[in-house]
Each structure stands twice: as structure tokens, then as C-alpha cells.
Amino acid sequence: xxxxxxxxxxxxxxxxxxxxxxxxxxxxxxxxxxxxxxxxxxxxxxxxxxxxxxxxxxxxxxxxxxxxxxxxxxxxxxxxxxxxxxxxxxxxxxxxxxxxxxxxxxxxxxxxxxxxxxxxxxxxxxxxxxxxxxxxxxxxxxxxxxxxxxxxxxxxxxxxxxxxxxxxxxxxxxxxxxxxxxxxxxxxxxxxxxxxxxxxxxxxxxxxxxxxxxxxxxxxxxxxxxxxxxxxxxxxxxxxxxxxxxxxxxxxxxxxxxxxxxxxxxxxxxxxxxxxxxxxxxxxxxxxxxxxxxxxxxxxxxxxxxxxxxxxxxxxxxxxxxxxxxxxxxxxxxxxxxxxxxxxxxxxxxxxxxxxxxxxxxxxxxxxxxxxxxxxxxxxxxxxxxxxxxxxxxxxxxxxxxxxxxxxxxxxxxxxxxxxxxxxxxxxxxxxxxxxxxxxxxxxxxxxxxxxxxxxxxxxxxxxxxxxxxxxxxxxxxxxxxxxxxxxxxxxxxxxxxxxxxxxxxxxxxxxxxxxxxxxxxxxxxxxxxxx
Amino acid sequence: xxxxxxxxxxxxxxxxxxxxxxxxxxxxxxxxxxxxxxxxxxxxxxxxxxxxxxxxxxxxxxxxxxxxxxxxxxxxxxxxxxxxxxxxxxxxxxxxxxxxxxxxxxxxxxxxxxxxxxxxxxxxxxxxxxxxxxxxxxxxxxxxxxxxxxxxxxxxxxxxxxxxxxxxxxxxxxxxxxxxxxxxxxxxxxxxxxxxxxxxxxxxxxxxxxxxxxxxxxxxxxxxxxxxxxxxxxxxxxxxxxxxxxxxxxxxxxxxxxxxxxxxxxxxxxxxxxxxxxxxxxxxxxxxxxxxxxxxxxxxxxxxxxxxxxxxxxxxxxxxxxxxxxxxxxxxxxxxxxxxxxxxxxxxxxxxxxxxxxxxxxxxxxxxx
Numbered sequence: 001x002x003x004x005x006x007x008x009x010x011x012x013x014x015x016x017x018x019x020x021x022x023x024x025x026x027x028x029x030x031x032x033x034x035x036x037x038x039x040x041x042x043x044x045x046x047x048x049x050x051x052x053x054x055x056x057x058x059x060x061x062x063x064x065x066x067x068x069x070x071x072x073x074x075x076x077x078x079x080x081x082x083x084x085x086x087x088x089x090x091x092x093x094x095x096x097x098x099x100x101x102x103x104x105x106x107x108x109x110x111x112x113x114x115x116x117x118x119x120x121x122x123x124x125x126x127x128x129x130x131x132x133x134x135x136x137x138x139x140x141x142x143x144x145x146x147x148x149x150x151x152x153x154x155x156x157x158x159x160x161x162x163x164x165x166x167x168x169x170x171x172x173x174x175x176x177x178x179x180x181x182x183x184x185x186x187x188x189x190x191x192x193x194x195x196x197x198x199x200x201x202x203x204x205x206x207x208x209x210x211x212x213x214x215x216x217x218x219x220x221x222x223x224x225x226x227x228x229x230x231x232x233x234x235x236x237x238x239x240x241x242x243x244x245x246x247x248x249x250x251x252x253x254x255x256x257x258x259x260x261x262x263x264x265x266x267x268x269x270x271x272x273x274x275x276x277x278x279x280x281x282x283x284x285x286x287x288x289x290x291x292x293x294x295x296x297x298x299x300x301x302x303x304x305x306x307x308x309x310x311x312x313x314x315x316x317x318x319x320x321x322x323x324x325x326x327x328x329x330x331x332x333x334x335x336x337x338x339x340x341x342x343x344x345x346x347x348x349x350x351x352x353x354x355x356x357x358x359x360x361x362x363x364x365x366x367x368x369x370x371x372x373x374x375x376x377x378x379x380x381x382x383x384x385x386x387x388x389x390x391x392x393x394x395x396x397x398x399x400x401x402x403x404x405x406x407x408x409x410x411x412x413x414x415x416x417x418x419x420x421x422x423x424x425x426x427x428x429x430x431x432x433x434x435x436x437x438x439x440x441x442x443x444x445x446x447x448x449x450x451x452x453x454x455x456x457x458x459x460x461x462x463x464x465x466x467x468x469x470x471x472x473x474x475x476x477x478x479x480x481x482x483x484x485x486x487x488x489x490x491x492x493x494x495x496x497x498x499x500x501x502x503x504x505x506x507x508x509x510x511x512x513x514x515x516x517x518x519x520x521x522x523x524x525x526x527x528x529x530x531x532x
Numbered sequence: 533x534x535x536x537x538x539x540x541x542x543x544x545x546x547x548x549x550x551x552x553x554x555x556x557x558x559x560x561x562x563x564x565x566x567x568x569x570x571x572x573x574x575x576x577x578x579x580x581x582x583x584x585x586x587x588x589x590x591x592x593x594x595x596x597x598x599x600x601x602x603x604x605x606x607x608x609x610x611x612x613x614x615x616x617x618x619x620x621x622x623x624x625x626x627x628x629x630x631x632x633x634x635x636x637x638x639x640x641x642x643x644x645x646x647x648x649x650x651x652x653x654x655x656x657x658x659x660x661x662x663x664x665x666x667x668x669x670x671x672x673x674x675x676x677x678x679x680x681x682x683x684x685x686x687x688x689x690x691x692x693x694x695x696x697x698x699x700x701x702x703x704x705x706x707x708x709x710x711x712x713x714x715x716x717x718x719x720x721x722x723x724x725x726x727x728x729x730x731x732x733x734x735x736x737x738x739x740x741x742x743x744x745x746x747x748x749x750x751x752x753x754x755x756x757x758x759x760x761x762x763x764x765x766x767x768x769x770x771x772x773x774x775x776x777x778x779x780x781x782x783x784x785x786x787x788x789x790x791x792x793x794x795x796x797x798x799x800x801x802x803x804x805x806x807x808x809x810x811x812x813x814x815x816x817x818x819x820x821x822x823x824x825x826x827x828x829x830x831x832x833x834x835x836x837x838x839x840x841x842x843x844x845x846x847x848x849x850x851x852x853x854x855x856x857x858x859x860x861x862x863x864x865x866x867x868x869x870x871x872x873x874x875x876x877x878x879x880x881x882x883x884x885x886x887x888x889x890x891x892x893x894x895x896x897x898x899x900x901x
Contacts, residue, residue, distance in 0.1 A: 342640060345796045454643065454651070457635050460803045461651050464670075464810060465658060471669040472662040485673040487539040 031126055034104075036069055036144035042127055043071065053134070058090050066104060068111075069142045071130065076137035078156025081118070086139055086152060089115035104145030111141065112150050120153035132210070155183075162188065165267035165289075167434060170306040177267045182212055182286035185269075189216060189282070192273035197221075203234050205248075209241035212286040213248065216272075221279045221507070221515045226295060226476050230281055245285040245292050254474050259442050261435035262475040264301060265290040271305040279512030295476035295511060299483065299495045302326065304432035307498050316497040322430050323496065329428035330440040333370045334451035334459055336420045340366045342455030361411035367452030369413050373421040374444065376403055381425070478510050500524075535738045538746050540668040543675035544811065545730070545750035546757075550678070551812035552630055553723045554761045555805055557780045559714045563771040564700050570762045572715035574755040577724025580874065581751055583881050584727065585744050588734045590884055596731035597826045603883050610827065612876060617823045619872045620729060621839055624816035625846040626860055628652050631809045633853040638782070639799065649847050656814040657840040660821055661833055664736055667818060674807050681804045682757065685785070686764075688797070692788045695767045717874065721865040723758070725873030726812070727751070729819040778857070781805075817843060 032039055040055055047053050056070040068090055072082070090111065112121055124130050125148050130140045137155030162184065165177030178185045186200060197219045205213050213234060217227050233252035242248060245265060253262045266272060267289050272282050275293050283292040302322040307315040339346055340355065347355065362369060380399045387395055404422075408415045424444070431437040443466070450458035473480035483491035488509050493499040502523040506516045536544075559569025591599045597616070601609035632649040640648070659667045689695065704711070717725075730747070737743050765780040768787060774780045782798045789795045820843075821835045828835075850856035 343799045348793050456799055460806055464655055467670055468659045472666045485669040487672055
């Protein structure tokens, strides 16, 4: 019974307190009053008495009138640091010479400069600062009678560790991936580029969420105009929250309506480091392991960071394979529709005969057949992503057996169509960046409609329209089809092909033009000449 | 002003000149000597190109309509400008109708012609609404794929062993005169003289010094390419069959047969041809839009819509495809196009030459004093 009544008591006066606060807090908002009870009461009111806000009152050696308040949020702070560094320094027996009576601000100075064994300590002057420090995981220390306080950096708490990235796996290359913690992420990048020119500019975006967003670039290599443009666009964002870097991407990308991404994201610190060295700019968002990169050109989306670690010949082969796979995953169903519906004469006679035999019992036109199968596959794929892991095998049985084999046996779809859809799907997974394979996934349906109405001519018209769109697309001022249109001979070394590292003499022309030179010439290895 | 670079100019010149030309056997009136007609047309076209380049070189940064106005006065300049806008739009429409009909005949017989042509005009209009720079980049991107396509076609033809060069024999059976009669002005007007529309684009080039060299080399490259396909058609099909076929190239391609797998490739070749047609019709369309922009002051988008609607409307003029081709080859090439491609530019060049000569004389007269 007691807890209930207690709750009721503390719950009842709240509405009054709220109305009171609105008049009172406006005056008190900026400065700490110096009256510890008042300050703490306002803090409690503003946080609605939330149970994770911990306020610990300590009597100092000066007696009751000089009390110390330690304010933090449970779970956001590192308990170990609290127990071993913050609390001992405040409760120490030989805290202060009892004969020497000091002013509250002096006591605070002593705590800050002599006792507190925390490296990053700041002064706070207002209640808002206290609150934002506490909400960021720091510990605020207030002393009765002092009109300022201390915020000690104690951020910690439970976090996911640095793991292997889930979305971009490699065979050769570093295995670490970004986490949800912004500081961990910046540190992961700094560990790769130990250079003072690696600059970070931070912004707090989101009126309610107050998310920290960091813009990272290599000064002297990144184009200043691009950096300024990105910062300006970030400053223009006025929204309540940023919960993932996808929010930022949609706010600041160049073309709002394009199936193609004009910014890319990655989970891999080594990919970010490589891009920064080319003169690109990274945008890190607290709470998201996906770091944004800009500007980006379309061919970069077909490149994996692994390309630079493997031998150049296999890397080149894989790049070509990815581009072809992209085209296949975009066009294969539509080509099948166009050829079987309008242009059967292209097919070799034997193939045509076997296709016709397969399609004999199928009641639908090729277009409907393909559309149904593609939608079915996308349903399966989405189910595969969302379903609980335990029923995965059930889905794969239903998907592969019932929808594939049984549909063919029942004569609903032709076996060739199943092959086409399956290969399209597999080809879609080759792209190293999910965003570009999603472009193909959407465009595929448009091309299927064009193929179903206008045949190969429709596909061609669609491709030309797509090309016009791509030629007009820019990513932070950089043409999207960069080394091909406009054609830049020097940049061909890192578009479709990857030349060996000793031949990567210059950074990409338009992105890294501020500091184009990358390495010394004539580093091609050759066996030492035998002198005897 | 929007800028284009030399690679874009090269790609555009080559794709533009390819256009729909490989489809037809130009100069087939003189049977097996058609390729000599082509050579004659190529050389005469080179002279024309020199004439256009001479006009442009003397007026860096000005396009054709500005040059016309500057030298012929406001009234004559405006009248000629209107004529050129109509001419460009008409050329664009010729390609639209031509390819719409080809698709309709060989590809999609049940699809209405009006829809096919609408798709084509909309595509070109979309490219133009994005601007000169984007259109040139589109051509630049298409260029390597197109050249690869024609190279592959050439390899397939060689691989299937259907070339019989002896069919070209009896060179100049009837002497030089009929060849020249065929070449002038028909083969000049199509395709070589059509490069007149580049007078609208050269002023956008960022490296003016490269203009002449880039244009001439691209012209020669594409001239040789067209000549090659001209010869191939004759050698594959025999002049007698070539002369009665509407699209000899498609007929030649049907003869390709490799490993019983690569055969009947004509739909693929039509798509390859479409790249050239798209570039040519869009280039003329763009020329008309840029020209009209000097005459009326409305937004680029509205101009694109107006000119596009005009091209689309005009493309229904011919009652059928045969008539359309006949009008083109028998009437336009002989009587109408040479006016725009030869007469007016020559007149303009003569005026420019006299003026500059006069200026020089004046300078010379001044210098001693």
C-alpha cells in the first residue's frame, strides 16, 4: 500500500508544478540559482521525475550548508568510472582542511582541479547545459551556493562492440565495422588515417532528438566548396529528429526524385578512409553504423573496398562482372518478355522450339508471367529479411519448392521464366552497395512494362531516357557518370578497371583536384639487376 | 553558357553523321560504283565542312543565328533564321518519321505509328530540356557502345564469310560523269552536308583551338566508316539486289550466320541504328530550339514543347513511308536542302571573306600613315 500512496502523492502535485515551472523556468532557464534545492527541484521537474535520473547528495566536510549534488543518468554513464573516479574524489575523508572555510565556488574549483580524477571536465553555467550534459552521458556536479557546476565526461554504458560488418563482407580486408556510437566510429577512422589534417565538424541536428552529426574530411585534399556545401545543407535541416543517416541523406541529396543514390553509405571504416583520401567527405550520425559518403559517382557504387586489397587483375574482372550483373538484374526479365513476345526471330531455332514447348500450357502472356514471378520473388525476399530466424527454413521450402517447382509442374509458369527470375535475383545481389541494387530492383519493373508494350524498342527508349537522367544527375556538383561522361582519360584507371597501386598516380580529377598527386612515379617493382 | 569538351564534340560528330546513313545504300543509281559516289560525296562534304569551320572560326562564341544577324542585317537575318528553324525541325522530323516507320514495318506492326513517333519525340524533348551539356554527355556515353556495336557487326560479317569483293568489279563502267551527278548534290546533302547544324554547337566548345582538328578528324573517321558499310552492302548483296532493297543493311545482316546461333540479328541492328537516329534527330531538334530562342523570348522548356509539337505534327505529312522516302531522296536532297547547306553558308562565307579582306586592306592602308 505504501508505494501506491507515495506514487499518488508525488503524482498529484505535478500539474501544478508544471504550470508553475513555465513561468518560473523562463527566468531560471539560463542561470543556475546557487540554491541547490531549487536547482535540483527544477531539474527533477523538467525531467518529469524520470526514474533513471539519479541525483546523489553528498555532505561535504563543511557541514550541512555546503552540500554537493552528483547528477547523472543511469545506463548512460560508465558505472566503473563513477565508482572508481567520481565518487571517491567527492567522499574522501581528507576532503578538505576542516579549519579552512572556503567559498562554494572555490570548493568547486578544488574538486575540478585537485580531486576529480576524470580527464575531460567542463564548467556548466545554466540548467540547460546541465541537462544536455547529463543527457549526453556526462555527470554533473553542483555545489550549493555556487552559480556554476562541473560536467565530467563519464559517458559509457552498454554498447554494441566493434563487430564484423553484416552488410558488406569481404574475403580480404579489415574485419571491423562501425558501431552505433559516434565516438567509436570517428576513432575507427582516425586509427586508419593518423594525420592532423583529418578534420571533424560537428552539428547537433533534430530539435527533439539532438542527434550529433559529424562531418569528416581531409583538409587539403577534400574540395572546400563541397565541404561548405555539405555543412550548409546540414544547417538547413530543421526537423524533430535524426534517427539514422538515411534521414540526412534524403534531406541533403541533390536530386529528390531519382532511382539512383547520389550519396552512398558504408559500414566499413577502411572504405571511408579510402574515400577520404580521394577527397570525399564522410557524414557520421550518432546512433547509426552507416556512414554517408559524398560526392559519389555511379561507378563507385560498383566498387568494393576489397578491390584495392586484391590483385588488380581479379579486381578488374570483378568490377566488370558487377556492372554486367547490374545490367542483367535490371534488364533480363524485360529482354525475355520483349524477345518472346515480339522478336522471336532473334532466338536460335532449337531454343525457340523448346521455349515454345514450355510455354504451351502457360495461360498467361509472358509479361504477366514475369511480373507475377518478380513480385513473388520480392515478397520472398522481404519475408526473408523480416521473418524471425527460426522459421527461415519454412520460408525457403515454401519459396523454392512450392512457388518454384510446383508452379512449373502445375503449368502456371514456364521453367525458363523461373530460371530468368532466379538469375535476375542472384545478379541483383552481386552489387556491393545495397542502394544501387535497389535501383535496379525498381527500374526492373519499369523496363518490364516497356518491354511488354513496345518490345526491344521500348527497352531501348527506356535505356536512353535513363541515360539522359543519369547524364543530368550531379552529386554535390560532380557529374554522376564521371569518368565516362564527361570523359576523363586519367580517371579511367579506377572506374571499370583498377590499375596496380604503383600506377595510381593521381587522385580522381574532379573530386581530389586540390591535391592531385597521390604517389611517386616509377614505383613499378622490377627484379634487381644482377651486376656480376 | 553551357560548355562542351572535345571528347563530347568527337562523339557527337561521329554519332550524328552515322545517323540512319548505314541503313541506305547511297549512290546506288550507278550500281557497283556507289562507293565511288560516296568518296566523291565525302570529299565534297569536307569542302563544305571547311566552309562551315571558316565561318565559325571568324566568330568565336557566336552561334549561326547570331552570325547571320551580324552580317546580313536584322531583317534578312531574321527571315533566314526562321527558315533555318523550319529546316532544322524538318530534318528532325524526317528522322522521326523514318525510324518510326522502320520500327512499325519490321518490329511492331500492330503498334500505331503515332505512338512510336510520340515516344521518340518525347525522348528527344527530354534530352533537350536538360540542356546542351547533358545532351552532349549522352552522346559521349553512347559513343563507345555504338562503335563497339558496329565493330562487332563488322567482325560478324567477316566471320560469316559473305563478302564477295568481286561484285564491285567493272569500276566506273560508265565513266566519271554519272558518278558526279549522283554525288552532287544528293550525297552531299545527306549525310555530309547535314553537319551544318553544328554551327549551332561549335560556339559551346571550351577549347576553341581544337575545333578544326577535332571536327575534321571525326568527319574523316565517320566518312571511312560509312564508306566501309557502303562497300560491304555492295559486296554482300550484289548491286542488283541492293538497288531494289529499301534497307540493304538489314538484308545483309540477315545473311550473318555463325555457329547456328548468331543469326537474324536485324532487330539488334535496328537498335544500334536507333542510337544514331536519336542523336541526329535530337541534334536538329536542339538546333531548332536554340535558333528559336533567338527569335522569341520564352523559356527553354516552352520552346522545347513548341518545337517538339511542331516536329510531331509535321511527321504526319507524308501519307506513307514510300512517299516519305521519295520526298526525301528525290525532292529535298536535290532542291531544298542544298539551299541551307550550300547556298546560304557559301554566301555568308563570301560576305565574311570580303569584309575581312576589306578590313585588312584598310589596316594596310592605315599602317604606312
